[in-house]
Amino acid sequence: MAVEDRTEQHALDLIARVRSKPLRFRDEQITMAHGAGGKASQTLIEGLLAPAFGVRELGDAAAVGELAISTDSYVVKPIRFPGGSIGELAVNGSVNDLAVSGARPLALTVSLVLEEGLGADELRHEVEAIAGAAEAAGIEIVGGDTKVVERGHCDSMYVCTTGIGRLDERARLSPALLRPGDRILVSGSIGDHGTAIMLARGEFELDAEIESDTRSLWPSVDTLLEASGDSLHCLRDATRGGVATVLNELARESGVAVVVDEAQVPVHPAVAGACEILGIDPMYVANEGKLVAFVAPEAADEALAALRSAPGCKQAAEIGEVKTDPPGMVLVETAFGGRRVMDLLVGDPLPRIC
Amino acid sequence: MAVEDRTEQHALDLIARVRSKPLRFRDEQITMAHGAGGKASQTLIEGLLAPAFGVRELGDAAAVGELAISTDSYVVKPIRFPGGSIGELAVNGSVNDLAVSGARPLALTVSLVLEEGLGADELRHEVEAIAGAAEAAGIEIVGGDTKVVERGHCDSMYVCTTGIGRLDERARLSPALLRPGDRILVSGSIGDHGTAIMLARGEFELDAEIESDTRSLWPSVDTLLEASGDSLHCLRDATRGGVATVLNELARESGVAVVVDEAQVPVHPAVAGACEILGIDPMYVANEGKLVAFVAPEAADEALAALRSAPGCKQAAEIGEVKTDPPGMVLVETAFGGRRVMDLLVGDPLPRIC
Numbered sequence: 001m002a003v004e005d006r007t008e009q010h011a012l013d014l015i016a017r018v019r020s021k022p023l024r025f026r027d028e029q030i031t032m033a034h035g036a037g038g039k040a041s042q043t044l045i046e047g048l049l050a051p052a053f054g055v056r057e058l059g060d061a062a063a064v065g066e067l068a069i070s071t072d073s074y075v076v077k078p079i080r081f082p083g084g085s086i087g088e089l090a091v092n093g094s095v096n097d098l099a100v101s102g103a104r105p106l107a108l109t110v111s112l113v114l115e116e117g118l119g120a121d122e123l124r125h126e127v128e129a130i131a132g133a134a135e136a137a138g139i140e141i142v143g144g145d146t147k148v149v150e151r152g153h154c155d156s157m158y159v160c161t162t163g164i165g166r167l168d169e170r171a172r173l174s175p176a177l178l179r180p181g182d183r184i185l186v187s188g189s190i191g192d193h194g195t196a197i198m199l200a201r202g203e204f205e206l207d208a209e210i211e212s213d214t215r216s217l218w219p220s221v222d223t224l225l226e227a228s229g230d231s232l233h234c235l236r237d238a239t240r241g242g243v244a245t246v247l248n249e250l251a252r253e254s255g256v257a258v259v260v261d262e263a264q265v266p267v268h269p270a271v272a273g274a275c276e277i278l279g280i281d282p283m284y285v286a287n288e289g290k291l292v293a294f295v296a297p298e299a300a301d302e303a304l305a306a307l308r309s310a311p312g313c314k315q316a317a318e319i320g321e322v323k324t325d326p327p328g329m330v331l332v333e334t335a336f337g338g339r340r341v342m343d344l345l346v347g348d349p350l351p352r353i354c
Numbered sequence: 355m356a357v358e359d360r361t362e363q364h365a366l367d368l369i370a371r372v373r374s375k376p377l378r379f380r381d382e383q384i385t386m387a388h389g390a391g392g393k394a395s396q397t398l399i400e401g402l403l404a405p406a407f408g409v410r411e412l413g414d415a416a417a418v419g420e421l422a423i424s425t426d427s428y429v430v431k432p433i434r435f436p437g438g439s440i441g442e443l444a445v446n447g448s449v450n451d452l453a454v455s456g457a458r459p460l461a462l463t464v465s466l467v468l469e470e471g472l473g474a475d476e477l478r479h480e481v482e483a484i485a486g487a488a489e490a491a492g493i494e495i496v497g498g499d500t501k502v503v504e505r506g507h508c509d510s511m512y513v514c515t516t517g518i519g520r521l522d523e524r525a526r527l528s529p530a531l532l533r534p535g536d537r538i539l540v541s542g543s544i545g546d547h548g549t550a551i552m553l554a555r556g557e558f559e560l561d562a563e564i565e566s567d568t569r570s571l572w573p574s575v576d577t578l579l580e581a582s583g584d585s586l587h588c589l590r591d592a593t594r595g596g597v598a599t600v601l602n603e604l605a606r607e608s609g610v611a612v613v614v615d616e617a618q619v620p621v622h623p624a625v626a627g628a629c630e631i632l633g634i635d636p637m638y639v640a641n642e643g644k645l646v647a648f649v650a651p652e653a654a655d656e657a658l659a660a661l662r663s664a665p666g667c668k669q670a671a672e673i674g675e676v677k678t679d680p681p682g683m684v685l686v687e688t689a690f691g692g693r694r695v696m697d698l699l700v701g702d703p704l705p706r707i708c
Contacts, residue, residue: 030472035502044500052481053464053488053495062496064461064518067421071463071516072499075507107418109425110407111514113467118384127406134407141407142416145426145514146398148389149706153429155507160465160499160514162425164418352503 013326023047035352037240037286038345042249061101063167068103070094071162077352079126079156081200083192083211086159087129089288089354092214093239094163095137099221100235100291102171105139111160112146118156126157137216139163170225177233178254182322183300185293187220187307188213188315189266190243191282193289194353195274206277208270213312215289220310224293227306231299236292239354241345244283246292247320247330248344258330260320260342283332284345286353294322367680377401389706391594391640392699396603415455417521422457424448425516431706433480433510435554437546437565440513441483443642443708446568447593448517449491453572454589454645456525456579459493465514466500472510480511491570493517524579531587532608536676537654539647541574541661542567542669543620544597545636547643548707549628560631562624567666569643574664578647581660585653590646593708595699598637600646601674601684602698612684614674614696637686638699640707648676 025047033040049055055062061070072093079086095105110130114123134141192213199206217237224232236246243265251258260283267275267282275282289312295303300318307316330342379401387394409416415424426447433440449459464484468477488495546567553560571591578586590600597619605612614637621629621636629636643666649657654672661670684696 025474028474030468030470030474030477030502032470032502032504034468035500041500048478048481049498049500052485053498054485055495055497062461062463064496067518069461069463069496069516069518071465071497071514073465073467073501073512073514075467075501075503107416107423109416109423109516111425111427111516113427113429113512114384114388116384116386120379120382120384123384124402127402131406131408141409142418142423143409143425144403144407146389146395146403147427147429147706148384148386149429149509149512150386152506153509154512155503158427158467158503158508158512160425160427162423162463162465162516164421164423164518352501 032351033347036345036350037245042344061097061103061165066167068098068101068165068167069162070097071160072097073158073160074354075158075352076197076354077155078200081212082196084214085126085129086157087126088133088214090159090161091130091133091137092216092288093354094161095139096217096237098163098165099218100237102173102225103165103167105137105163105165105218107142107164108134108139109162110141110144113154113158114146114148115154115156116148116151122156137218168225170229172230173232173234175234175250175253178250178256178294178322179233180256180322180324181297182233182294183297183318184258184320184322185295185304185307186243186266186317186319187291187313189268189271190238190287190290191271191275191285192268193287194242194285194350195271197353198278198350199274204278206274208274210268210270210274213287213289215312217289217291220291220307220313223306223310224303228295228299228303231296232293232303233296234294238287238290238292240286242284242286243292244330244342245344251330252328255327257323257326258320259323260330260332262332263335264317264319266315266317283342286350288354386705387701390699390704391599396698415451415457415519420521422452422455422519422521423516424451425514426451427512427514428708429512429706430551430708431509432554435566436550438568439480439483440511441480442487442568444513444515445484445487445491446570446642447708448515449493450571450591452517452519453575454591456527457519457521459491459517459519459572461496461518462488462493463516464495464498467508467512468500468502469508469510470502470505476510491572522579524583526584527586527588529588529604529607532604532610532648532676533587534610534676534678535651536587536648537651537672538612538674538676539649539658539661539670539672540597540620541645541667543622543625544592544641544644545625545629545639546622547641548596548639548704549625551707552632552704553628558632560628562628564622564624564628567641567643569666571643571645574645574661574667577660577664578657582649582653582657585650586647586657587650588648592641592644592646594640596638596640597646598684598696599698605684606682609681611677611680612674613677614684614686616686617689618671618673620669620671637696640704642708
């Protein structure tokens with residue numbers, strides 16, 4: 001073992017030890033970072049909310065008998081953007097949390113917080129977006145609620161959706177099932193949604209044709225379950241914090257290492273260009289219609305072929321592998337043969353992305 | 355029939371005809387009234403949301419197989435008030451929507467929209483309020499979500515809860531079961547919550563000791579189901595818009611008349627005093643722990659006795675009766691022997707009460 005290797009090993013061991021400690025919420029006030037899906041979010045959830053509410057994790061769909069249930073609030077700004085709007089996002093977001101839990105979407109509730117003065121046309125647009133996305137995803141809207149707050153007390157509207165799904169009999173999905181050797185697939189190009197929102201805000205002098213990838217992931221999950229059955233070990237939708245955050249959460253939860261081959265990660269050239277100019281790694285940028293799948297090695301090729309046949313998944317790719325060491329960490333192998341740690345983000349580069 | 359009687363009958367017929375028309379949403383923008391639970395809310399829901407989403411009504415718990423599901427957003431201002439806070443309100447509100455649908459509360463999701471700069475102590479207080487109310491109501495928190503918006507873009511926090519309950523086998527509840535002769539019970543003094551919030555805002559120079567009545571209604575529903583079984587025809591929790599709004603919605607939905615004996619309606623003296631000074635009828639003021647029950651006449655006395663034995667229901671009372679004429683309307687018989695129409699409110703006297 002060369003000196004550099006031993007030094008690297010020592011550093012990795014140190015990070016792994018620090019990371020295995022339970023998180024505590026010690027902040028004095030809420031910052032935008034607590035909503036960004038990175039380290040601060042994790043600390044708020046694992047250090048305060050989950051223990052107080054007696055739940056293990058607050059991010060995913062929970063099982064209630066044979067049903068799965070998942071809730072999310074949407075505060076995306078602006079509410080309309082290339083490729084979609086808050087209405088579609090709110091439906092697809094809850095649909096996808098169910099789908100990656102192996103549950104077929106069944107019923108949805110929609111709760112609206114509307115801003116006084118919101119134009120009826122704008123409201124109608126979102127109501128139609130919600131209805132259209134629900135129909136496309138095959139989920140039935142069963143109930144809802146409406147509140148109104150004074151001008152300036154929300155941005156046009158906030159939407160909270162809760163999805164109910166039926167756990168699919170073919171699905172045996174859990175982070176606990178990750179095994180060294182498992183192949184890691186993504187269902188298409190990454191970073192589209194977050195980049196589209198950033199550009200839609202007009203804060204950057206960039207003019208690229210990038211659309212949000214918001215869509216229901218149930219068809220791709222259905223395809224994967226049919227093709228791979230028990231060999232499909234775990235699924236996640238890579239929303240806030242992007243693929244990097246999903247991989248870090250799973251590595252930490254399962255005590256495995258994740259190694260990503262950077263050259264294999266599909267990124268739309270316009271997204272790659274925008275991210276390079278903005279100094280952001282697309283691996284951390286939110287997606288709203290992309291999943292990450294962990295598949296047993298012998299089933300990986302078939303799973304990838306099946307995934308590519310699902311709507312919106314032509315660019316699906318195998319991007320890495322589960323390893324043993326260093327436990328709880330994500331490493332990236334670069335095109336130049338080097339490797340680096342891909343950690344959770346501490347700050348919030350992209351607030352209010354969903 | 356005296357001349358006055360015929361004139362009154364003519365007026366009532368006219369109102370009934372207007373009221374039976376389907377509502378259309380024609381407003382150009384959202385106003386605070388759309389969130390108040392009165393006519394504007396009804397128009398928004400029945401005229402836009404429900405048809406677009408393909409649901410009959412958006413206010414109550416919906417049935418999904420043997421389960422009931424209900425969602426609500428809470429934007430109450432201030433978030434703490436005598437007798438409770440937004441956390442308790444958010445839990446009890448969804449619990450009660452399930453309870454009055456005849457469903458035993460089972461599982462709850464909690465989605466938070468937090469304001470940047472919110473103090474950790476304030477957050478902890480609400481997290482504990484949520485956990486405490488859930489424990490008191492016997493409902494398990496199974497999942498959640500957290501978003502953060504910039505300073506000024508929400509008031510400390512908005513909370514959205516979704517409750518799942520199991521439909522109780524004893525329950526046969528529906529507005530369609532209302533029959534002329536049915537007795538109308540309320541589970542206690544009305545208007546406490548809304549009055550407590552108004553006074554907590556400090557907009558009025560009134561100093562009365564009034565506490566919110568926020569609590570789980572499942573124990574009182576359980577008691578009523580046990581005592582009355584099939585004789586219990588319909589239940590509603592009288593939240594936004596108060597008892598008057600609940601009675602109007604049911605009269606309209608079922609095509610029956612409702613006659614209320616004003617002298618029998620229990621009102622806390624401090625609430626009655628505050629409402630008189632503010633020029634508000636307590637029948638329109640929000641409750642967060644009171645239900646309205648419709649019971650077959652022969653079972654009414656037993657139901658009332660049972661209800662009075664439930665926690666928080668000592669002041670339960672029989673306040674009126676279902677009649678045939680005029681269909682779709684609510685009439686109040688005053689202490690002086692007169693009667694008047696008690697219509698839905700058009701404006702919003704009490705914004706952001708829950």
